[in-house]
Amino acid sequence: MNQTSLDKNMIEESALLEGEAPMPGAPSVLISDSKACIPQHFMTFQHDRQSVEEVVSNINFDEDYLVFVDEDKAGVFIQLGIVGKDNYRQDNDKKIVYGRRWRVEATLPTSEIIQTVFLAIKSAREHEIRELFKLSILGGVATPFNNHHDLPMMANYSDQFLCQSHANNKLQSDFSITDLLASITYDNAKFTLIDIEQRHNGTYLIDIQILPFFQGRLSELINKTLTLLVHELTANAVLHELMTQLVQLSNRYVEENFKFKQFARFSRSVSIDAIANTSILTRSNVAKEASESFKTIFKNSNYETDITRVPSIHDSVLGCALRNRLKSFGSLQGILPKNFLPNKSVD
Incomplete structure (x- = not known):
C-alpha cells in the first residue's frame, strides 16, 4: 500500500493530542493491518499550559513524585514536587520539596515534553539519593555526594580537595574494605562485602550485597547485589564507583516505572529491533515517497522551528x-x- 495515500479513516483522530496538528499534505504510515498514523515529525506544535497538562496527565510514576505544569512571564514550565521525609532531620514528618523549573517551548514536540518529564524525574531522584548516601567520618555523619556543596569555594581552594592532600592509603585487605562499607548507610540500608577479585589487567571486581532497611524509601534496593569495577583499591575509588552504581540503580528504576498511557517506553522490555524498524518505516521510507510539495513544507517547517531556538x-x-x-x-x-x-x- 502506498504510504502517502492511505485511507484517512484508518488514522485514529483520538491519537492527536491538544496542541498537535499535521503539516499540510503530511503522509500517513500503515502501522498495522487496520491502523495508520501521521508520524510526529510530520506535525506542527503549538503548546500552552492546557495542552502540556493534557500530556502530563497521561504520565504515571511513583506517587511521591508530583508533576506540576505552570506558567509565568517567561512561559510554560514543568516542575516536580517530591513528597517524603526530610533527608537531614530525624523526625518522621513528611514534607514536599520542589525541583528546578524545566521550560517548555510552545513548539516543542509532544514526545520531547514527555522526555522532559522523564529527565526531570531522573534528575530529581538522583538529587535525592545523593543526599541519602551517608558516610561516618571524624565522629560525624556527612553526605559527600550531595549537590549542595559550595562549588565556587571549592574551586577557590581546589588544592585542599585533591586526593594527595589527604590520607588516601590503599586498602590492603578485605577487612579494610569491610570497615569502609561499615561506615556507610544509604536510605538506612547497609552494605556487606561478598567477594573481591583482582583481574589479570590489574583491575578489581568487588561484589557487595545491599541489606535494605525495612522502612526504606528505595524499593530498587531489595534483593540487590552490586559488582564494583575499580582500577585501584582506594577509598576514593570504591566510594565513587559505589555511588555510580547506586545512581544506575535509580535510573533503571525510573526507566522501568515511568509510563505514558501505561507504556513504559524506556523499559528494557521494549524491543530495540521494533524501535529501529518503526524508525525506518516512519522516516526513511516515507521521506523517499513523499511528494515534492510536502518535502518543501517539511523543510520550511523545520527551519521555522529551528530559528525560534537560536540564542x-x-x-x-x-x-x-x-x-x-x-x-x-x-x-x-x-x-x-x-x-x-x-x-x-x-x-
Missing part, C-alpha cells in the same frame, strides 16, 4: 569567548547565533 550572543566576556570559539570552527552548517552575523546563516 543571542551578548557583548560580554562570555560573548567574546563564544564568538572566538565559533570563528575557530570555520564554515558551519546551521543558523548562527543572533548578534554574531545578524540575519545570516552559515552555508
